Structure formats: structure tokens, C-alpha cells
Amino acid sequence: xxxxxxxxxxxxxxxIDRPFExxxxxxxxxxxxxxxxxxxxxxxxxxxxxxxxxxxxxxxxKHQTITAVLDEPLAFDETMAELAIWTAEKYVCSVSDxxxxxxxxxxxxxxxxxxxxxxxxxxxxxxxxxxxxxxxRYAKLMVSADAARQAALELSRAPRQAxxxxxxxxxxxxxxxxxxxxxxxxxxxxxxxxxxxLVALYMEDTYREPDFxxxxxxxxxxxxxxxxxxxxxxxxxxxxxxxxxLLQGVTGSGKTEVYLRAIEQVLExxxxxxxxxxxxxxxPQTVSxxxxxxxxxxxxxxxxxxxxxxxxxxxxxxxxxxxxVVGARSAVWAPVDNLGLIVIDEEHEPSYKxxxxxxxxxxxVAIKRAELSGAGVILGSATPSVESRYRADKKDYHLVRxxxxxxxxxxxxxxxxxxxxxxxxxxxxxxxxxLLDQLSETIRRGxxxxxxxxxxxxxxxxxxxxxxxxxxxxxxxxxxTYHSRERTLLCHHCGxxxxxxxLCPECGGxxxxxxxxxxxxxxxxxxxxxxxxxxxxxxxDTTTAKDAHRTKLGSFRAQAGGILLGTQMIAKGLDFPxxxxxxxxxxxTALNLPDFRAxxxxxxxxxxxxxxxxxxxxxxxxxxxxxxxxNYAIQALLTGDYDTFYEHEVTLRDALDYPPFSELINIGVxxxxxxxxxxxxxxxxxxxxxxxxxxxxxxxxxxxxxxxAPLSRLKNRYRWHLLLKTDGDAATKRxxxxxxxxxxxxxxxxxxxxxxxxxxxxxx
Ligand code: ADP
Ligand code: ZN
Numbered sequence: 001x002x003x004x005x006x007x008x009x010x011x012x013x014x015x016i017d018r019p020f021e022x023x024x025x026x027x028x029x030x031x032x033x034x035x036x037x038x039x040x041x042x043x044x045x046x047x048x049x050x051x052x053x054x055x056x057x058x059x060x061x062k063h064q065t066i067t068a069v070l071d072e073p074l075a076f077d078e079t080m081a082e083l084a085i086w087t088a089e090k091y092v093c094s095v096s097d098x099x100x101x102x103x104x105x106x107x108x109x110x111x112x113x114x115x116x117x118x119x120x121x122x123x124x125x126x127x128x129x130x131x132x133x134x135x136x137r138y139a140k141l142m143v144s145a146d147a148a149r150q151a152a153l154e155l156s157r158a159p160r161q162a163x164x165x166x167x168x169x170x171x172x173x174x175x176x177x178x179x180x181x182x183x184x185x186x187x188x189x190x191x192x193x194x195x196x197x198l199v200a201l202y203m204e205d206t207y208r209e210p211d212f213x214x215x216x217x218x219x220x221x222x223x224x225x226x227x228x229x230x231x232x233x234x235x236x237x238x239x240x241x242x243x244x245x246l247l248q249g250v251t252g253s254g255k256t257e258v259y260l261r262a263i264e265q266v267l268e269x270x271x272x273x274x275x276x277x278x279x280x281x282x283x284p285q286t287v288s289x290x291x292x293x294x295x296x297x298x299x300x301x302x303x304x305x306x307x308x309x310x311x312x313x314x315x316x317x318x319x320x321x322x323x324x325v326v327g328a329r330s331a332v333w334a335p336v337d338n339l340g341l342i343v344i345d346e347e348h349e350p351s352y353k354x355x356x357x358x359x360x361x362x363x364x365v366a367i368k369r370a371e372l373s374g375a376g377v378i379l380g381s382a383t384p385s386v387e388s389r390y391r392a393d394k395k396d397y398h399l400v401r402x403x404x405x406x407x408x409x410x411x412x413x414x415x416x417x418x419x420x421x422x423x424x425x426x427x428x429x430x431x432x433x434x435l436l437d438q439l440s441e442t443i444r445r446g447x448x449x450x451x452x453x454x455x456x457x458x459x460x461x462x463x464x465x466x467x468x469x470x471x472x473x474x475x476x477x478x479x480x481t482y483h484s485r486e487r488t489l490l491c492h493h494c495g496x497x498x499x500x501x502x503l504c505p506e507c508g509g510x511x512x513x514x515x516x517x518x519x520x521x522x523x524x525x526x527x528x529x530x531x532x533x534x535x536x537x538x539x540x541d542t543t544t545a546k547d548a549h550r551t552k553l554g555s556f557r558a559q560a561g562g563i564l565l566g567t568q569m570i571a572k573g574l575d576f577p578x579x580x581x582x583x584x585x586x587x588x589t590a591l592n593l594p595d596f597r598a599x600x601x602x603x604x605x606x607x608x609x610x611x612x613x614x615x616x617x618x619x620x621x622x623x624x625x626x627x628x629x630x631n632y633a634i635q636a637l638l639t640g641d642y643d644t645f646y647e648h649e650v651t652l653r654d655a656l657d658y659p660p661f662s663e664l665i666n667i668g669v670x671x672x673x674x675x676x677x678x679x680x681x682x683x684x685x686x687x688x689x690x691x692x693x694x695x696x697x698x699x700x701x702x703x704x705x706x707x708x709a710p711l712s713r714l715k716n717r718y719r720w721h722l723l724l725k726t727d728g729d730a731a732t733k734r735x736x737x738x739x740x741x742x743x744x745x746x747x748x749x750x751x752x753x754x755x756x757x758x759x760x761x762x763x764x
Contacts, residue, residue: 005032005066006053007040008084008095017094019052023063032066034081035074039067039111039124048111048126050099052081068124076102076335079372086368092665092733092756093358101333101358104318105310134308135203139164139190140173142200151198160185161193168199176201222257225407231258231400235378236265238398244367244377246347246392248384248642249402250411251611252575255380256286258402259343260293262378263324267297271340271375272323276362278349278572279328284550285575286345290326301327301334304546329354329362332369339375342366346572347379347388348604353761361759363388382611383604383642386649390660405615412582412613412620414637418629426525430517435583435623436529442581443533443561447618450574451522451565452609453585456539457481458521459514462489462500466509471501475716482514483541484521494715522585523565534559538566571609577616582609587626587634594710595763596658599633603645606637659759662701663728665736666760668709670717671752680752681706681720684743688724691735699729710764717753723763733758 006019022040024032032038036051041064076084080102088095114123141148148169152162163183168174179185193199224232227249235245235258249255263273277286279302290298299313299322317325318335325334329352332342344352344363352362363379370377379388379397392399405411415434422432431439442449459482462471471480473491480489482500490497504512523537536556543549549569556564557576564570564579590601606624614620626634636645654661667684671677685706691697702725709719726732736756744754 002026003029004055004058004063005038005051006055007038007049007066008052008099009040009042010048010050010096010099017096019095020049021055021058021060021063023058023065024054025065028066028069031069033074034078035076037070037072037075037126039070040064041067046111046113046124050075052085052095052099068122070124070126072126075099077337079369080333080335082372083365083369087358087360087365089730089733090364091358091360091758092736093360097358098360101330102335104314105307134312135205137176137187137201138173138204139168139176139179139193139199139201141165141168141198143198145169148198151196158189158192160189164189164193165198175204224257224261225254225404227402227404228254228258228261231402232261234398234400235262235376242371242374242376244370244379244397245400246384246388246397247378247380247400247402248389248392249380249382250405250640251382251608252405252409252615253382253402254406255345255382255402256289259345259378259380260289262376263294263341263343266340266376267294267323269340271338272336273325273341273343274331274334274336274339274366275324275326275343275345276331276352276366277326277328277345278351279569284553287326290324294324297323299325299327299334301325301331303328303330306546332362332366339370339373341376341378342370343378343380345380346608347381348383348385348600349572350601350761353759355762357755359755359757359760361761364759383607383645386600386646386653387660389646390650409614409617410619411640412610412622414610414622414624414640416629416634416638417623417625419625419627422625426529428517428521428525430522430585430625431525432623432625435585435625438581438621438623439563439583440530443530443563445580446561447580448556448561448576448578449563449581449583450570450579450609450612451526451563451583451585452567452570453517453519453522453565454567454589454605455481455516455518455586456492456520456541456567457490457518458484458524460516460518461514463513463515464504464506464509465511465513467504467507469504469506471505475713476711477713478711481518484524493711517585519565519567526563526565530563534562536562536564536566538564538570540567540569543569568605568609571605571612574612575615576612578618579612579616580614580618580620582613582620582622584609584622584624587624587637588628591626591628591631591633593764596653596656597761599631599652600649602631603633603636603649606634607640607642610637610640657701657725662725663758664760665724665726665732666757666763667722667724667736668719668755668757669721669752670714670719672717672750673752674718676752677718677720678706680743680754681722684739684754685722687739687743688722697732697735699726699732701725701727721763 003024005022005024007022008019032051034051038049038051039046040049084095084098087098112125114125116122148165152165155162160183164179164185167179167183176190190201194201247255266273287300299317301313316322325331325336344366347363354360367377391397417432417434425431425433425436439449461479462482473480473496475496476491476493478493480491483490487500488497489500503510519537519539523535526535536552538552584606587606590605591598610622613622624637628634632648669677669681688703692700704723706720706722709721712719744751
């Protein structure tokens with residue numbers, strides 16, 4: 001009896017692909033399994049594909065046949081295959097795009113046809129990966145250790161050769177560079193030994209190891225607090241259920257310690273764990289804590305690593321060399337076996353959502369992966385996403401709380417300064433007297449301060465005071481930001497840059513004004529106000545070098561006193577005991593965004609930044625400068641009480657039917673020609689509306705738009721969108737999937753682009 005394989009073709013799908021069914025010929029029965037790499041006929045060519053399912057019953061009557069099964073390790077197991085299919089369905093994207101996240105990084109897997117075998121059968125292989133394994137020169141003894149020591153005695157006139165022989169006799173085969181380091185033996189020395197037949201030189205695979213060092217002394221034998229112990233017990237003793245835990249713990253309550261202990265128990269059972277952190281380059285401290293606890297068992301995966309480093313980490317995760325994987329979003333796909341636990345730190349962070357295809361949310365994928373593998377999940381946050389907290393209230397998740405800081409340290413005292421009426425200092429006027437007083441006081445005490453401003457550059461509005469002309473990007477409808485060091489105007493969306501003009505390009509007037517503060521301007525003003533105090537500025541302009549985050553944060557940590565000034569990249573996970581003051585220069589940047597999550601984002605970000613203050617023995621204080629002091633999200637900062645904020649927010653969401661009360665699907669259209677964009681978005685809207693009116697899309701509760709996107713032109717493309725509020729049903733998604741190819745014909749060059757974003761994190 002024949003069997004059939006559901007195969008995903010390995011091409012970056014232009015549209016949204018689907019699996020194709022092929023017959024498994026008898027000769028290949030038993031070799032074509034889930035995860036097998038196969039060669040299949042496709043159109044007039046042969047293509048590479050992956051078996052994602054093996055079926056006894058085909059869904060159609062006619063089939064082509066699999067040509068060959070390649071002699072490759074299985075690319076994924078059945079759980080991951082199921083996860084890929086689930087992800088593609090949930091996010092209305094192609095399975096091959098999801099599979100690409102699970103395959104080794106940096107490999108171009110192109111099919112190559114080799115000379116046929118002697119009986120004429122075709123042979124295939126996969127072309128060279130972009131990344132190769134790194135090889136290194138090694139030396140080993142060709143004689144016994146004793147003979148080598150004896151030879152060393154006789155080589156007294158060649159002390160380096162003698163030292164190399166001793167090193168090899170003591171330690172066995174060694175990389176040449178290590179012999180050079182111990183024994184001062186150059187490659188000429190080793191060649192001389194090889195010439196005498198005592199030593200052989202050869203090349204061997206090595207691994208590129210990322211550098212994680214970070215200056216923190218970590219206690220290894222902490223006594224858990226009563227709350228931590230309770231949290232840990234409820235997490236580790238709940239064998240009855242695998243529904244996720246929401247660990248809601250105020251900043252500084254010791255959530256990391258709970259993760260570490262829970263992982264420890266998983267490792268003791270011989271299982272593995274994945275820990276996701278928002279953006280790993282920004283959280284060197286968390287990585288270092290994992291490494292301190294679990295040492296060599298920890299792998300790290302994130303985009304800040306070189307491709308070679310990433311490839312090597314991946315390869316060794318797959319061969320079982322590591323039992324803990326710490327990483328950013330993409331680590332949720334790490335090829336670990338025998339998974340026992342997934343931890344998601346700062347689960348509310350928007351960076352867990354990928355903002356390009358496939359647009360998955362790592363938290364939701366993690367929960368599904370854990371469910372499929374029978375593993376546990378811990379979602380940790382001081383300010384959980386409204387969705388997660390709502391699920392905990394509905395008992396889909398277990399809520400576990402840490403209400404106190406370690407050693408009962410007080411939460412920082414928060415003060416809100418209304419900038420509409422505040423007394424201000426300095427020429428630019430972005431410091432209130434209150435903020436500056438507290439900052440001076442902190443510096444006088446010899447403590448450290450953190451200043452937060454979520455805008456880089458010098459000024460973000462360049463306006464002609466004579467004619468009112470605002471200088472915008474030529475490719476995007478956003479204003480350009482002035483960067484004073486280079487004296488250029490820069491678009492923060494597309495990177496367009498031009499020299500700053502001295503005359504208004506519109507009216508020729510000389511009164512060009514620079515408005516709106518960015519970190520660069522605040523830095524220069526701080527240097528004038530506090531010439532003696534070191535200022536560390538961290539934003540994407542000052543952290544382009546590899547490892548810049550780790551080294552900058554490391555030296556701020558190690559120095560005495562000083563100010564750390566930065567954008568949201570300094571908000572995450574920093575634990576500096578001597579920071580006693582946090583100043584938020586402008587709390588309104590996120591609040592004014594046209595997005596239903598603006599309030600939530602603002603509250604979360606401000607709580608997170610403020611939570612950096614007073615984590616050591618001295619208490620901390622926070623000043624929040626705002627033009628919207630009465631806004632509920634800002635008001636909630638005063639008490640820092642998440643639950644009050646949540647109750648208000650969830651009522652709003654319910655009234656407007658926003659998540660978690662509905663699932664949103666943002667249908668985005670962009671085209672270089674405005675008419676083409678408008679026509680496509682209108683066709684999409686019409687199609688959905690017709691179907692709704694015919695009663696065929698009962699899952700769609702509301703259709704909003706079409707409307708121009710808030711960023712209505714980006715990189716010379718016009719952008720429109722359409723928003724569906726649905727009850728998350730599969731039928732709507734199937735409809736959208738099927739509609740895709742009808743809306744965007746593949747053959748047309750420069751066709752308008754259509755994207756589906758399920759659970760969008762940004763509606764810009
Ligand atoms: P959170 O992630 O909840 O903001 P952290 O995990 O960074 O907090 O912990 C805050 C600080 O408290 C860290 O310096 C950590 O080493 C320390 N800490 C955690 N648990 C304990 C404990 N049981 N006893 C003493 N110090 C602890
Ligand atoms: Zn631009």
C-alpha cells in the first residue's frame with residue numbers, strides 16, 4: 001500500500017504557500033519521514049523540500065512521486081513540524097517561512113545534481129552553506145607521552161620544541177595557538193617537531209564562542225525570600241497541569257532567581273530549558289547570571305552574534321552540547337530535545353513580535369511549543385501585558401506574585417512634574433527645576449542617576465520660523481531629526497540623510513529653528529551643567545559597534561557615580577545597586593502614538609525605567625516629566641499599582657472590543673504608486689465586505705478602514721491599511737490565505753505588497 005507525504009517546498013514563498021502532496025515510492029518507504037529533506041518534481045524542475053507529514057490517506061487522487069530522499073539528518077521532529085503548521089495557520093503565513101526559522105542559520109540550501117551513479121540513478125546534494133565550520137590547526141604526538149618527555153630532555157638546545165613536547169605529553173592534542181601561548185612555540189617550532197616525526201599537525205573543527213564577560217559579583221547561595229519560595233513551589237510542584245505561569249513580580253523582587261531555580265530542577269531531571277529575553281544585546285546582565293549559574297551548559301542565540309558564532313551555537317545546541325538556551329525572540333525555535341521549561345522574561349515586551357514575515361509572537365509560539373512538548377512555561381513581568389493578565393484572571397494561566405522587593409527595600413518614590421506649568425532650567429527648557437535639583441543632589445551624594453528620553457538625535461523638528469515650513473524626509477512623511485555632531489538631518493525610518501541647511505529651503509529665510517530634544521542634545525546640556533560628572537549616552541547612534549551595549553553598561557556599572565542617559569535600550573533588566581535617581585525627561589513620546597496600546601506601553605515603559613532606582617540599600621526616587629499629568633497611565637505611576645492600571649485598561653479594551661476581547665488582523669498594503677495602493681486596499685476591503693454581507697465570515701466582528709496608515713508614506717512607498725476585529729476563528733484566516741494570490745498576482749513586476757499581521761504590535 002502506498003503512502004503519501006505532505007511536502008513544503010524550500011523556496012522563499014512570494015505569496016503564501018501550502019504543502020504539496022507526493023506519493024512515496026515503495027523504494028523510499030520508511031526513509032521519507034517527517035523532517036526528511038527530499039527532492040521532488042515541481043513544474044519543470046526539481047526542488048528541495050521537507051516532509052512535514054506522512055499520510056496514509058491522500059486528499060487527492062493524482063500524485064507526482066518523490067524523486068529522492070537526501071542523506072541528511074532530520075531537519076526537525078514531529079513536534080516542530082506541528083508547531084510550524086500551527087504558526088503558519090495562526091499568523092496566516094507560509095510554512096516554508098516558518099521552517100526557515102528552525103533550520104541552521106546562514107545556510108543557503110540549494111539543490112545540486114551530481115553525476116549519476118553507475119546504474120544511472122540521479123544523485124543529489126545540497127550546496128555549500130554560507131557559513132562553514134571553522135577549522136583550526138592542531139598538533140598531536142606521534143610517539144608515546146613517555147617517549148615525548150624523553151625526547152624533550154634530549155632537546156635541551158631547542159627549549160621551545162622541548163616545551164611543546166611536554167605540553168603535548170601532559171595535555172594530549174592541543175590547538176597550535178595554545179601551544180604557542182604556553183610554550184612560546186611558533187609554527188616553525190611545531191613544523192620542526194613534525195619533521196622529526198614526533199608530532200603531527202592537522203586541521204580540526206572548532207567552535208566560535210561569543211564573549212559574555214560582565215563585571216558583576218554574583219552570590220551563588222542566595223536564601224530565597226518567602227515569596228520566592230512560594231512562587232517556586234507552586235511552579236515546580238504543579239505536575240497536574242501544564243498551563244503557563246504568569247510570574248508577576250515588582251521590579252527588584254528577584255524574578256530571575258525564580259527562573260534560575262526552576263531551570264535547575266528541570267536540568268536535574270535531565271531535561272532542557274529555553275529562556276527568552278527581550279533583546280539580548282541589551283541584557284548582558286541576564287546572560288551573565290545564567291552563565292554564572294549554569295556555566296558551560298548555556299548557549300546564547302541572538303542577532304548581535306556574528307553569523308559564524310550563531311551557526312556554531314546552533315550546531316552545538318542541536319547535537320546536545322547545551323542544556324539551556326538563552327536568547328532573543330528567535331531562540332524559541334532552538335533545536336533542543338527533551339524540553340522541560342520555557343521562561344519568557346519581560347513577557348509584555350513588543351520585541352517578542354517579529355515585525356517582518358513571518359509575523360509571529362514568540363510568547364504565543366512558546367506557549368504552543370511547550371504544550372506540544374509537555375513542557376512548562378513561566379511568563380515573567382512587573383507589568384504583564386493586558387492579554388496575559390486577562391488570561392490569568394480567567395484561570396487559563398496560573399498567577400503567581402512577588403509583591404515585595406528583595407529585603408523589603410522600598411519601591412522608589414515617584415513624582416510627576418507637569419511641564420505645562422513647571423519652572424524650567426537651561427536654554428532648551430527640557431529640564432524642570434525639580435528634576436535638576438534631584439539630579440544634582442544624587443551627584444552630590446556620589447550615587448548614580450539614569451535619565452531616560454526615548455528619542456535620539458539632537459532635535460526632531462526643524463521648522464522655519466518665518467514661513468512655518470517643516471523639513472520632512474523626501475521618502476517618508478515624517479520630520480527629519482537633526483544630528484549635531486555630523487551636522488546632518490536624518491530620517492529615523494529609512495536612513496535618508498542630508499546636510500543641515502542654513503537657510504530655509506522653502507522661503508530662503510535665515511530663522512531655522514531646532515525643536516524637540518533628543519539624547520544628543522540632552523547629553524551636551526548635561527556636560528555643561530555637570531562638567532565633572534561622567535555621562536554615558538546609550539542610543540542606537542552610540543552603540544553601533546559589536547558588543548557596545550555590554551561594554552558600555554559594564555563600565556557604567558564599574559565606575560563610581562555618573563549619569564546613564566539613554567533611549568529605551570536602557571530600560572530593560574538593569575540591576576545597578578547604586579542608582580538612586582531616575583529622571584524621565586518626556587513620558588509622552590509613546591502616549592501620543594495612534595495605537596490602542598499607547599497607554600499600556602507608556603505605563604510599562606515608565607514602570608520599567610523607574611524600577612531601576614533604589615535597587616540597592618539606599619532608597620530611590622523617580623521624576624516623570626509630562627504634558628499629560630492627568631492621563632490614567634501617567635497617574636498610575638504615582639502609586640505604581642499595576643492592578644489599578646489594569647482594571648482601567650481592561651475596561652477600555654472591553655468597551656472598544658480590542659484585544660484580549662478580539663483578535664486583530666491588520667491588512668497592510670504598500671506600493672510605490674499611490675493609486676495602486678489605494679486600488680489594492682479597496683479590492684481587499686470589498687472582498688471582505690462582500691463575504692461578510694453574505695454571512696460567510698461570522699468570525700469578523702468589525703471591519704475598520706481602508707485608511708492611510710499613520711506613517712502614510714515610508715521609503716517612497718504609499719501605505720494603507722484595513723483592520724479586522726475577529727474572534728480569532730480559523731475560517732477567517734483560511735479565507736484570507738486563499739484570497740492572497742487573487743489579490744496579488746505573482747507575475748506582475750513591482751506589484752503592490754500585501755501583508756497580513758495577526759496580533760499586530762504596532763498599527764503605524
Ligand atoms: P527583577 O528581575 O524581579 O527586577 P532581579 O532578579 O534583578 O529582580 O533581582 C534583584 C536583585 O536582588 C538582584 O541583584 C538579585 O541578585 C538579588 N536577589 C534576588 N533574590 C535574592 C535573595 N533571595 N536574596 C538576596 N538577594 C536576592
Ligand atoms: Zn525617510
